[in-house]
Amino acid sequence: MWKEIEVSILNDLSEVESLSSIEREAFGDIAWSTDILEGELKNPFSKALVLLIDGRTVGYLLYRVIEKEGELLRIAIKPEFQGMGCGKLLINSLLKKLAKDGINGLYLEVWEKNEQARKLYQKTGFKFLYKRKDYYKLGEHADIFYISLREACHDQGCH
Numbered sequence: 594m595w596k597e598i599e600v601s602i603l604n605d606l607s608e609v610e611s612l613s614s615i616e617r618e619a620f621g622d623i624a625w626s627t628d629i630l631e632g633e634l635k636n637p638f639s640k641a642l643v644l645l646i647d648g649r650t651v652g653y654l655l656y657r658v659i660e661k662e663g664e665l666l667r668i669a670i671k672p673e674f675q676g677m678g679c680g681k682l683l684i685n686s687l688l689k690k691l692a693k694d695g696i697n698g699l700y701l702e703v704w705e706k707n708e709q710a711r712k713l714y715q716k717t718g719f720k721f722l723y724k725r726k727d728y729y730k731l732g733e734h735a736d737i738f739y740i741s742l743r744e745a746c747h748d749q750g751c752h
């Protein structure tokens with residue numbers, strides 16, 4: 594079994610290639626390129642959390658915080674590590690961090706047919722807010738979810 598599990602903020606842009614390779618494995622032909630990831634990480638409001646298992650990068654998430662609200666932009670786990678709780682671990686680490694930083698809540702947008710991702714978000718406490726019709730293309734809608742970190746913290750005793 595795994596010996597060392599670590600979640601850390603990505604500080605070194607030279608590691609963006611490892612995120613890019615997870616993107617390609619997890620998203621296939623809709624993966625973000627290294628250039629898009631690098632561009633996003635150069636945005637002063639954006640950060641990535643990286644999950645390392647026994648020294649190997651197996652997943653990451655990308656988020657933005659502006660003022661007191663956050664947005665989850667992307668999350669991906671290497672296919673052979675999916676369904677083992679890695680996604681939950683990454684999101685829960687982010688929620689804890691943002692709650693400690695005094696952020697009010699976190700939004701995200703997900704393709705309505707991405708069952709795996711929707712379940713992950715529901716399991717980590719996100720609530721459905723509304724649907725954005727034809728967001729991806731005609732007939733492909735996005736669902737917007739939100740979690741209030743004040744409530745989540747109150748329930749889970751984060752402070």
Ligand SMILES: CC(C)(COP(=O)(O)OP(=O)(O)OC[C@H]1O[C@@H](n2cnc3c(N)ncnc32)[C@H](O)[C@@H]1OP(=O)(O)O)[C@@H](O)C(=O)NCCC(=O)NCCS
Pocket residue numbers: 619620666667668669670671674675676677678679680681682703707708709710712713716
């Ligand atoms: C979506 C994704 C990030 C989930 O991460 P994960 O590590 O596989 O998820 P977890 O193992 O933490 O599971 C969280 C919950 O999701 C659900 N889930 C996990 N694998 C599932 C599967 N294969 N089918 C349906 N639901 C699943 C379960 O309800 C699970 O909770 P439970 O274990 O308490 O029942 C990952 O599957 C992934 O990288 N997918 C491709 C990229 C993607 O679609 N990203 C999200 C859109 S930006």
